[in-house]
Amino acid sequence: MSKRLDRTVFGRPEDAGNVMTHDEAMQLLMQWVENPRLQLHMKQVAHLMKCWAAERLQLGERDQYRWYIAGLLHDADWEKWPDEHCARIVEELERRHQDPEIIHAIAAHGPRHFGVMPVNDMDKMLYVFDELSGLIHAYSLMRPEGYAGMEVKGVMKRFREKKFAANVSREEILEACQLVGLPLEEVIEFIIPCQARVG
DSSP, rough: OOOOOOSSSOOOOGGOOOOHHHHHHHHHHHOOOOOOHHHHHHHHHHHHHHHHHHHTSOOOOHHHHHHHHHHHTTTTTTTTOOGGHHHHHHHHHHTTTTTTHHHHHTTOOOHHHHHOOOOOOHHHHHHHHHHHHHHHHHHHHHHHHTTTOOOHHHHHHHHHOOOTTTTTTTHHHHHHHHHTTOOOHHHHHHHHHHHTTTO
């Protein structure tokens, strides 16, 4: 079944700036996602998005929160409706009149799958962080010390091992990094300490 969304416009312009509260977002996540590993992945990506918005782009708290919500809910429909990922969460956020930029970022986090190209910083960084976050977390689980002392070269070694975290698309990671004009190593270096703070 195709997961292509077959559209490029999401949400309504008049809903710009509308963002659900953290409690509402967590309630949605907990209702839709039962797998604790998937919950953790979504929280890790959310934290990475917020950190990037704050540290690299110097965005204000309101925009940091918008980035956070895009990361937190990007895979909300994956567990219950894998064949409708990410149409279900897009439709739910549109129904709730959420900020169209958040909805577009979620729709664009897998352009090869959903047919929506990332166009702005939020879109692009969600695409960058999604797969790479998962690979780095998988690496942390095989290390007795977890994230402590993790180095970029260790992640790169696992990145080149196709059998390690085989479900993680190296091609998409490289494509995403190229889209934002960042070396893969630089993104990994940013992710390690930021993601380590999410348990």
